[in-house]
Amino acid sequence: MSKERIKIAAEMFEIMPSEYQDLVDRATYGKEGRGWKDIGTSKELIEEHSLCAGCPESMAFRYILASLPAPEDTVMVGSTGCTSLVFPHVGVHNIHSLFGNQNAIASGLKRALSVRFPGQVKDVVVLAGDGATVDIGLDMTLQAWFRQEKFTTICFDNELYANTGGQESGLMQKGFVAKMAPVGKTFEKVKLPEIARESGCHYVVNCTVSKPNLVEKVIKNAIHVAREIGPTYLQLYTPCILEIGKNSMEGLQEMRDSEKPTERFAYKEYVSDEAKELLTELAAKEKERKAAAKKQLAEKQLAGKA
């Protein structure tokens, strides 16, 4: 599968709006080794989003879409929240589920795709906020992991219900006072990464999205492990700058401050033995691919000089 399936009818090409022409001509569908470095040089799979200026979630979205190993064969499942404002603009198949049942939808979808396209790679990626993942949808989240459903769950953790005005969520820090939670949270932030590990996830990461190369690595790892072994979970800190009283330019610093070794988003990773084996194998293959590409380039340059 590659761009071959994404072709505008020849007679209609010139009348299509430029963003669709660009998707066909300059997007990275089918490109081996696609990643965040394509941002700025290729057509991104996200068009003008409607998130707030400076929103870290928009950065996360861009890195994730740039890092999907096979976007043309990926279906993303979203849920209610700020993420659902972005899905209408992405160049990847996606489904909007009811608030909280995203992992149930993804389970059915993944199974249906396996039956409909046997022998083909079809990735399913859930992308939801902390309210959908941990509060309203916790049952569906956990049950999917217990059943060892083969898809990746990504939680954009902004530690509250952001687009409804700042209500308390399970992933909010203890003591935090929000606009719609004036008393302050009285219990600890739910330790979902630990719960994910105990519930059977084979690859779990807790981090911020301040470093695009790190986001790319964890996204690729999570999807490859989910494809071959079983459920994976990523909890990414995407602070809501409006709800925590920051300015548009301060999102990145907020993430950097929160990922220090003693802070709640210090990089944390759990990889099962099976997943470790797979990732080592994939890393070796990637190294080989890069070496071959380098050699090919050198040969090409040499031929050019001759």
Next chain:
Amino acid sequence: MSTMYEVLPGPEHFLPPAAASMGIRLPDPGQAHIHGKIVNEDEAMEAAARQFLSAKVPTIFPGPLVLWAWNEKAAKKATAIRHLYETIKESVTPSQQAMLIPMPDYRPKYPKINPEIEINPNHPNLTIWHNKIDACMFVGVHCHQANLSLKIIRGGTYCYTIAMCAQAGHEDAMVSFRDATADKIMRLADWVKKLKGSVEPPKD
């Protein structure tokens, strides 16, 4: 079922009734409907061609089923649509402006669509108002989205709507064909060519 209701250009009102709920039924194979009345296909071909030739801005709105080359059939339809557009363009007077505007996406577009170059089923009236389109044909648009658009257009604009449907047709269009193929679209182009010069152009 007899009915008094006629599917006519609007603006009908903000929420026009679904034509089906007013007793309009879909044509059988080989038939079409004009304003909700079942007629044979050739009669509807002539009526559609006359609308194109008498409109100030006759427009075709191709949807995703023909904009993308999904398969050979889709590509053939795209060629036929282009031919129909070129035929209309050649057959109208200089004061008329034929247009071919795509409906590439069904999802609402933010911050806004550019009505000059595209149409969106969630607010098709914007494109129609902006370009002052007074006759249009939908082709290659999935049924649900076509129904939605046709109702909004009837509700809020004076545009005359034609549906070239690949399935069973659309009650909410003023003229509706069914079982559309590339050949059928070419036949419509032939009707436009045939009636060229015999239809009075719009008055300013």
